[in-house]
Amino acid sequence: MPDIASGTGKRPVRRIILDAGIAAAVVAGMGVMRGVYSNELMLFNFIVFLTLAQGLNIIYGFTGYLPFGYVGFYGAGAYGFSLAVMHLHVPALVGMAAAGGAALVLAVILLPLLRLSGAYFAIASMAAAQAVYEIVANPDLESITKGPYGVSLSQVFAPAASYYAALAILAFALLLVVWLRNSRFGMSLQAIRDDPVSAAMAGVSVVRGRTIAWLLSALVAGLVGGVFAWHISVFYPDTAFDLSVSIFATVFLLFGGATTLSGPLLGVFILYGIYNAIGIAVPQYFQFTYGALIVALVLFLPNGLASLLTRRGIRVP
Amino acid sequence: MSPEPLLKIEGLVKTFGGFRALDGVSLHLHPGEVLGLVGPNGSGKTTCINVISGLYAPDGGSVIYAGRSIGGEKSHRLAKSGINRTFQSPRPFLSLTVRENVELAAHYGDPKPGFDVDALLALLELDGYAGRPAAELNSAQQKTLDLARAMATEPRLLLVDELAAGLNPAELSRMAVRLRALAGSGMALLVVEHLMGFIDKVTDRVVVMAAGKEFFGGTLADATRDPEVIRVFLGGGHHG
Amino acid sequence: MLPAGKPVLTGAIIAGIVFGLYFTLVGLGLNLVFGVMRIVNLAHGDFLMLGGMAAWWLFTGFGLHPLVAALLVVVVFVAAGLPIYYLVVPRLLRSRDSEMLSLILFFGVSQMIEAVTTIGFGATERSLPPRLLGVGPFIVLGTRLPKAWIFSAAVSALAVLLVYLYLYRTRLGTLTRAVMVSRDEALATGIDVNFVSAVAFGISIALAGVAGVFAPFILGSITPNMGVALNITAFAVIVVGTLGNPLGTLLGGIIYGVSLMLMQTYLSSWANLLPNLLLIAVLLIRPEGLLGRTVRRA
Numbered sequence: 001m002p003d004i005a006s007g008t009g010k011r012p013v014r015r016i017i018l019d020a021g022i023a024a025a026v027v028a029g030m031g032v033m034r035g036v037y038s039n040e041l042m043l044f045n046f047i048v049f050l051t052l053a054q055g056l057n058i059i060y061g062f063t064g065y066l067p068f069g070y071v072g073f074y075g076a077g078a079y080g081f082s083l084a085v086m087h088l089h090v091p092a093l094v095g096m097a098a099a100g101g102a103a104l105v106l107a108v109i110l111l112p113l114l115r116l117s118g119a120y121f122a123i124a125s126m127a128a129a130q131a132v133y134e135i136v137a138n139p140d141l142e143s144i145t146k147g148p149y150g151v152s153l154s155q156v157f158a159p160a161a162s163y164y165a166a167l168a169i170l171a172f173a174l175l176l177v178v179w180l181r182n183s184r185f186g187m188s189l190q191a192i193r194d195d196p197v198s199a200a201m202a203g204v205s206v207v208r209g210r211t212i213a214w215l216l217s218a219l220v221a222g223l224v225g226g227v228f229a230w231h232i233s234v235f236y237p238d239t240a241f242d243l244s245v246s247i248f249a250t251v252f253l254l255f256g257g258a259t260t261l262s263g264p265l266l267g268v269f270i271l272y273g274i275y276n277a278i279g280i281a282v283p284q285y286f287q288f289t290y291g292a293l294i295v296a297l298v299l300f301l302p303n304g305l306a307s308l309l310t311r312r313g314i315r316v317p
Numbered sequence: 318m319s320p321e322p323l324l325k326i327e328g329l330v331k332t333f334g335g336f337r338a339l340d341g342v343s344l345h346l347h348p349g350e351v352l353g354l355v356g357p358n359g360s361g362k363t364t365c366i367n368v369i370s371g372l373y374a375p376d377g378g379s380v381i382y383a384g385r386s387i388g389g390e391k392s393h394r395l396a397k398s399g400i401n402r403t404f405q406s407p408r409p410f411l412s413l414t415v416r417e418n419v420e421l422a423a424h425y426g427d428p429k430p431g432f433d434v435d436a437l438l439a440l441l442e443l444d445g446y447a448g449r450p451a452a453e454l455n456s457a458q459q460k461t462l463d464l465a466r467a468m469a470t471e472p473r474l475l476l477v478d479e480l481a482a483g484l485n486p487a488e489l490s491r492m493a494v495r496l497r498a499l500a501g502s503g504m505a506l507l508v509v510e511h512l513m514g515f516i517d518k519v520t521d522r523v524v525v526m527a528a529g530k531e532f533f534g535g536t537l538a539d540a541t542r543d544p545e546v547i548r549v550f551l552g553g554g555h556h557g
Numbered sequence: 558m559l560p561a562g563k564p565v566l567t568g569a570i571i572a573g574i575v576f577g578l579y580f581t582l583v584g585l586g587l588n589l590v591f592g593v594m595r596i597v598n599l600a601h602g603d604f605l606m607l608g609g610m611a612a613w614w615l616f617t618g619f620g621l622h623p624l625v626a627a628l629l630v631v632v633v634f635v636a637a638g639l640p641i642y643y644l645v646v647p648r649l650l651r652s653r654d655s656e657m658l659s660l661i662l663f664f665g666v667s668q669m670i671e672a673v674t675t676i677g678f679g680a681t682e683r684s685l686p687p688r689l690l691g692v693g694p695f696i697v698l699g700t701r702l703p704k705a706w707i708f709s710a711a712v713s714a715l716a717v718l719l720v721y722l723y724l725y726r727t728r729l730g731t732l733t734r735a736v737m738v739s740r741d742e743a744l745a746t747g748i749d750v751n752f753v754s755a756v757a758f759g760i761s762i763a764l765a766g767v768a769g770v771f772a773p774f775i776l777g778s779i780t781p782n783m784g785v786a787l788n789i790t791a792f793a794v795i796v797v798g799t800l801g802n803p804l805g806t807l808l809g810g811i812i813y814g815v816s817l818m819l820m821q822t823y824l825s826s827w828a829n830l831l832p833n834l835l836l837i838a839v840l841l842i843r844p845e846g847l848l849g850r851t852v853r854r855a
Contacts, residue, residue, distance in 0.1 A: 084726045115841070117656075118654065119660045120796075123599075127837050131830055131833035190412055192412060194410040197408060199393075201370065201394035228698050250664075272543075282805070284675045287669075291668030291670075295662055295669070302658060
């Protein structure tokens with residue numbers, strides 16, 4: 001009898017340790033950097049995109065649904081936080097709960113979108129994000145949302161606390177991905193992505209699996225949106241619902257390789273690193289480069305950098 | 318044979334737009350029995366399996382399984398309650414390993430505690446590929462994996478959709494032996510098949526379908542002598 | 558203050574039909590590409606914006622009338638469409654999930670176009686004087702509409718008619734319809750599927766370009782970043798019509814135009830919500846009817 005223990009023996013434990021180690025190293029690294037490097041806003045933005053890319057990974061990498069309107073949850077979180085702070089005068093941490101809650105409510109409202117197949121889902125989610133933006137930024141709702149004029153949250157401004165809150169959310173998102181990569185539930189999501197009919201015949205509830213992934217993914221984006229509002233404290237609806245947030249997260253994820261833990265991390269560190277290193281005087285050059293990169297990735301490397309290794313049978317953490 | 322059938326279908330109707338793919342099919346199946354479902358292309362055989370396995374909700378008639386009506390119930394619930402199937406073209410989870418394919422079904426499909434995934438892989442001669450991605454298997458192996466995935470949920474009723482197509486004679490007879498062994502263990506099998514030799518080897522009796530309804534039930538030998546069956550198949554249903 | 562009464566309603570509906578003809582043109586090319594290649598050109602709105610920029614540039618730089626600009630845009634866009642097709646689409650169609658990947662790929666193209674246009678023309682709004690297309694109002698059933706609207710709608714109707722004639726009265730059009738029915742069958746019968754598709758792609762972006770030429774008159778102004786919103790609009794139009802059926806676009810365009818005018822008349826500050834909500838609603842309410850053929854074909 002050949003060796004069949006390979007799938008059940010020590011390797012999964014080693015995998016979990018490796019995955020968790022990478023996650024811990026990234027979180028610790030970003031924490032230490034704050035004391036070393038003076039440009040806090042840039043580090044904060046790194047955390048935002050590291051987290052968003054993993055949040056998108058949860059839904060795209062594990063279920064195959066790519067929401068172009070992912071920024072909608074980010075915006076919902078930013079406004080969930082802002083409305084709670086502005087109108088209910090709650091402390092920032094309660095505002096963060098409102099941010100997560102707002103994104104979850106939006107995700108529940110949009111659950112029916114999961115009935116659509118890939119391309120229609122992507123476009124419908126984009127339309128949904130636009131619709132939420134149109135509502136939030138509507139001058140008729142100025143008394144509630146401040147409409148297009150933006151919000152100011154100076155009463156809760158706390159750069160250090162919000163930075164560490166962002167770090168905690170990053171840790172949460174990384175742990176979710178580590179769990180999905182090493183659990184039966186994550187395996188069931190990949191099965192659904194590969195073939196939903198067959199997955200159902202394996203006893204997997206397709207609707208339940210997709211719903212959980214969708215809600216988790218939305219929750220991550222909502223929390224990031226909330227902590228963005230907290231950290232920045234003055235912003236406009238155009239910023240909170242800026243489609244380039246979706247674009248960036250998508251490009252980072254695709255570039256590194258979805259379904260892996262390290263792929264999206266690499267995508268952010270490499271691409272966002274270059275973006276910041278060169279400077280953002282003419283953002284259009286980056287818009288063009290990212291556009292071209294998307295085209296090239298789809299044509300030549302649809303599964304990202306990670307696939308260069310997985311193609312050769314090497315497991316990428 | 319127990320008096321109460323495990324599966325009892327009465328007047329099953331399924332329409333797509335205006336087309337009646339199933340137009341009042343009735344059949345029944347006992348534990349340990351292998352029923353062949355034969356008929357020309359488009360006669361509704363696969364649709365019948367799709368309805369029983371919860372892929373489509375029926376538009377009329379009833380599906381009674383183990384004494385309860387299951388028409389329209391979700392596939393994953395049926396899988397947990399003992400109904401499973403294979404697919405005409407196999408549908409394994411290509412990005413998972415062979416073992417993970419089976420392990421997943423053994424976890425979510427509610428077999429008895431202590432179900433031995435590795436023993437099943439060995440039984441179906443897939444143990445040599447356990448750690449490999451399912452995408453690397455050839456099509457006959459993928460069909461076997463499809464069967465393994467179904468068996469990992471320990472079904473009482475197994476729906477087998479064109480398992481024989483694309484298998485070589487050696488693989489065919491091995492597959493026939495496997496299906497007979499499953500029936501021997503008390504499983505009920507509904508086998509849709511074009512290869513009459515395979516039907517002959519595997520089934521206890523057959524139901525012949527045409528245009529969405531059954532019109533003959535009995536042994537395959539009787540079916541091949543029935544003038545109506547011969548007419549429907551236009552002489553295409555060779556025996557053996 | 559809400560305008561009320563029957564004349565207002567009639568006016569909104571008539572204006573809606575006029576706009577509907579224009580929106581048919583906006584969606585038509587997108588649907589043609591979907592029908593022939595089963596891919597979603599998410600840069601459609603950006604090609605439209607390019608047409609608008611071309612019209613603005615040709616008028617302010619050379620004093621060319623929009624109608625001349627439209628003809629030039631057709632020639633240039635068809636010519637540009639062929640190489641773009643051959644560069645990306647055949648390779649795209651060989652991939653496992655080409656429909657989904659097309660969306661991502663053309664999203665990238667969309668970003669590239671928007672960036673280049675912003676660098677070249679700046680991000681400011683551009684508009685053209687409406688008097689170019691006629692002075693004074695045009696009266697339809699007692700409703701006064703700007704002549705520029707009527708002109709734009711007439712050109713749109715003409716373009717739709719020409720596409721119909723192409724598909725049903727020319728040999729290449731017949732082959733195009735064959736590819737729409739089944740790409741594989743068409744390939745098997747020896748049709749040069751890639752050439753037929755490349756021409757369809759060229760026509761598609763030329764239609765977007767022509768719609769762009771008239772965008773300043775219908776939409777008021779054009780900016781380099783208008784593409785995303787227009788993509789949603791165009792997609793809403795073709796989903797409301799029938800996906801993959803170019804002529805069903807007419808139905809979608811009219812429904813869209815009339816709903817937009819009703820929204821602008823009675824709920825003007827919320828009118829921007831319309832394309833988004835309409836798209837989501839139709840996708841959700843009639844998914845089988847509109848998408849039945851495309852759901853998980855793999």
